[in-house]
Structure formats: C-alpha cells, structure tokens
Amino acid sequence: MSSNPTQTVRWGILGCGDVTEVKSGPALQKVARSNLVSVMRRDAEKAADYASRHKVPHWTNDADALISDPDLTALYIATPPDTHADYAIRALQAGKNVLLEKPMALNGRECDAIEAAVRETDGKLCVAYYRRALPRFEKLRQIITDGSIGSLRLIEVRHFMCSDDRPDQIWKIDPTVGGGGCFVDMQSHTLDWLTYVFGMPVAVKGLKKRQGNQYQAEDLVSYLMDFGGFPTVGMCAYATAERQESVTIHGDKGSASMSFFKPTAVALTVDGVEQQIEISDPPHVHQPFIERVVAHFLDDAPNPCSAQDGRRSADLVEEIFKGL
Numbered sequence: 095m096s097s098n099p100t101q102t103v104r105w106g107i108l109g110c111g112d113v114t115e116v117k118s119g120p121a122l123q124k125v126a127r128s129n130l131v132s133v134m135r136r137d138a139e140k141a142a143d144y145a146s147r148h149k150v151p152h153w154t155n156d157a158d159a160l161i162s163d164p165d166l167t168a169l170y171i172a173t174p175p176d177t178h179a180d181y182a183i184r185a186l187q188a189g190k191n192v193l194l195e196k197p198m199a200l201n202g203r204e205c206d207a208i209e210a211a212v213r214e215t216d217g218k219l220c221v222a223y224y225r226r227a228l229p230r231f232e233k234l235r236q237i238i239t240d241g242s243i244g245s246l247r248l249i250e251v252r253h254f255m256c257s258d259d260r261p262d263q264i265w266k267i268d269p270t271v272g273g274g275g276c277f278v279d280m281q282s283h284t285l286d287w288l289t290y291v292f293g294m295p296v297a298v299k300g301l302k303k304r305q306g307n308q309y310q311a312e313d314l315v316s317y318l319m320d321f322g323g324f325p326t327v328g329m330c331a332y333a334t335a336e337r338q339e340s341v342t343i344h345g346d347k348g349s350a351s352m353s354f355f356k357p358t359a360v361a362l363t364v365d366g367v368e369q370q371i372e373i374s375d376p377p378h379v380h381q382p383f384i385e386r387v388v389a390h391f392l393d394d395a396p397n398p399c400s401a402q403d404g405r406r407s408a409d410l411v412e413e414i415f416k417g418l
Contacts, residue, residue, distance in 0.1 A: 101392045103191070106132040106166040108157060108181055109173035110144045112263070113195065118222070119148060121381035122170065128388050134160040157181065161188050168391060170222075171195060174263075176271045179204035186217040191391050193384070195222050197282045198404040200273045202412060205405035212401050218391055221404025223286040224383035230352065230373035234343070234360055235291050237350045242364060244347030249326040251284055252340050253277075257306045257313075257333045267309040275311025276332045277302075278411055284341060284354055285407035286399070288319075288326060294406060295319035295326070300414030306333030317414045 105122045107114055110133040122130040132152035135141035145153035154160055161169065161184050168191040171181045179199045185192050198221050199205045212219050225231045237243060255276065265271035266279045289295075300317035304310075313332040318325055342351035348364035360371040376382065389395035397403075 101127060102167075103128050103388050103391050104165060104167045105130045106134065106160045106163060106169050108134050108160055108169050108171045108185075109177075110135050110141060111172060114144075114170075114172050117378060118170065118172070118224075118380035118384070119144075121378040121384045123148070124378065125381060125384050125388055127392060128384065131166060132160060132163060161185050161190070166190060168193065174265045174271050175200055175273050179207055182208050182219065183211040186211045186215040186219065189215075189217070191218040193220050193222055193387055194404070196286070196404070197273055197278060197408050197411070198401065199408060202405070202409060205401070205408055209401045209405070218397070219401050220387045220390060220397055221399045221401065222380065222383065223283060223290070223399045223404065223407075224380045225283055225287050225354065226290050226398060227382035227386055228375060228379060229382070230357075230360060230371075230375065231287065233371060233373055234350055234352060237360070237362060238291060238343055242348065242362065243343065243345030243350055246324040246343065246345050248324055248344040249288070249321075250340075250342045250344065251281070251326065251328040251330070252338055252342075253281060253284075253328075253330040253332075254334045254336050254338045255332045256335065256337060257308055259332070259337070260309070267311045269311050272311070273408075274411065274415070275309065275313060277312060277315040277330050280355060281315070281328070281330055282407040282411065284328075285410045286404070287354070288321075289406040289410070290399075290403070292321045295321050295410075298410060298413040301417055302415055305331075308333070312415075315414060319410070 130150050133144050133150050134154050138155040141153040141155050169185045170193040172195045175197050182192050182194050267275045297320040302312040303314040306313050315330045317328040339353050340351050341354050350362050352358050352360045357375045362369050386398035390397050
C-alpha cells in the first residue's frame with residue numbers, strides 16, 4: 095500500500111505514567127502523521143496535569159471512555175503488565191490499533207489470548223521493544239552481521255545491581271503485577287533483542303533465586319541459551335555489592351560490547367585494537383520505533399514487533415524460570 099500523507103494516527107495513552115513522560119509520550123507528538131489526542135490515568139488530578147504539561151487536548155480517568163472514544167484510532171497501553179491482556183483485547187475489539195508496552199503479558203496464556211484477538215479483529219498490534227530501532231543497537235547488529243568480529247563464539251550478558259537499587263514503582267518487583275522482578279522488567283528487552291537478531295534459541299536452561307529476601311520477586315537469574323552455533327550466557331544479580339551492565343558479543347576475530355540500559359559507546363575490538371563508536375540515543379528513545387509503528391499502521395509497512403515476536407521474551411522468561 096502506498097503512503098497516504100493525509101492519514102494520521104490519532105493516539106490515546108492508557109496509563110500516562112513515568113515511561114510516557116520523556117521516553118514515549120512526546121514521541122507520539124513529534125513523529126510525522128502522529129497526533130496525541132487524549133490521555134488516561136486513574137488519578138484524575140495526575141491525568142489533567144499530564145495533559146496540561148504536554149499540551150494534550152483531552153484527558154480522562156476512565157479507561158472504558160478512552161477505549162471507546164470514536165475520535166481515537168490507536169491506543170498506547172502503558173499500564174502495568176497484569177492489565178496488558180485485558181486492555182489490549184478490549185482495544186482491538188473496539189477497533190483500535192495498539193502499541194503495547196513490554197512485557198507483552200504475564201504469561202503465555204495471556205499472550206495466546208492477545209494473539210487470538212489480533213486474528214479475530216484483523217487489528218494491528220505492536221509490542222514496544224523500542225531498542226530494535228535505536229541507532230546504536232542497529233550498529234551493534236550491523237557489526238554482528240557484516241563479519242567485523244568474525245564467526246560468533248559466545249554472547250555474554252551481565253547485569254548486577256545493589257539491593258537498594260530497587261525501582262521507584264513497587265509493582266516492578268511484585269510478580270503478581272509485573273510477572274517477576276528487575277529481570278523481567280529490564281532484561282526482557284535484552285531477550286527480545288537477541289531473538290530479533292538471532293531468532294529463538296534451540297534450547298534454554300535457567301536458574302532463579304531470592305538471595306536478598308527483600309521482596310517477593312527473584313533477585314538472581316542465570317541462564318544459558320543455545321543459538322545453534324554459539325551460546326548466550328546470562329548473569330543477572332540484583333542483591334550484590336556492585337553495579338555493572340553490558341552485553342558482549344565474542345567472535346573469532348574480535349568482540350563488540352555496550353550497555354543496553356545506559357547510553358554508552360559501542361566498544362569494538364578487532365585483532366587487539368579497540369575503538370569506541372559513539373552513537374547518541376535520541377531525546378525520546380521510543381521515537382525511531384514509533385516511526386515504524388506509524389508506518390505499519392498507515393502504510394502496511396512491516397510490523398516492527400508483532401504479537402508473535404513480542405511474546406518471545408515472555409516465552410523465554412517462562413523457560414528460564416522453570417529452573418534446572
């Protein structure tokens with residue numbers, strides 16, 4: 095389908111919380127053919143304040159009102175994960191296209207229900223794994239695919255945090271709301287990017303523990319994934335005395351490494367010579383991904399992260415959490 099510049103995605107945000115303040119909300123306003131029309135939050139005062147500060151014409155504290163609003167063509171669902179399936183299905187049934195925050199849902203059963211709703215309504219749904227479109231992540235993918243570091247031998251994922259580094263939002267360490275703890279909230283991005291670049295692994299084993307016993311969610315996760323020609327080893331510990339985070343791809347000619355959660359350079363080492371490749375993240379990190387979402391909604395461009403793709407990280411979390 096050819097591009098129609100007269101079309102516009104008319105967005106509503108369901109859950110205009112912290113993630114929408116800088117990362118995503120302004121991007122919905124800045125992307126071409128994209129217009130943020132209305133926002134919803136259960137706290138009416140906070141919803142009105144958000145609309146005022148971001149110059150959004152309408153606000154509500156009623157989710158049903160936003161979902162059924164005939165003036166909207168798409169909803170960005172940015173509520174906690176335990177509501178994702180319900181809201182996504184209802185939005186699709188109301189004729190809205192959907193951008194759904196990650197993780198896609200709490201479990202595979204809920205992911206199945208979302209996928210079924212996409213098929214039954216013939217609606218469009220994208221899962222907000224926005225790192226797929228960030229320039230420095232695309233550079234890392236290019237380094238892998240163009241042979242700069244040779245044949246892959248090992249991918250190493252390291253994520254260490256201190257016990258007092260807990261997120262401000264308590265639900266992020268409540269498994270009944272978020273599906274797990276910091277691992278699910280943050281490392282689902284890493285798992286998604288790995289499947290985006292390499293497809294699903296042929297085998298997965300994992301281990302999870304509660305070492306600090308400060309909250310109900312796991313605070314240690316270790317895993318091994320076999321991508322056929324090479325493994326990925328994950329070491330994620332959230333009750334340690336140190337802070338570090340990186341993903342390193344090792345090849346037979348060199349390596350490439352960067353942080354997935356801080357805007358760092360890509361460290362490329364080939365034949366013992368290291369260079370730092372500086373690529374800045376945009377001010378609103380969702381913006382390159384939302385550009386692809388809008389093109390998918392309006393032009394039938396490829397889906398930047400379909401429901402089938404988005405559930406991969408959820409499926410991997412379930413496998414990892416099964417344990418040894």
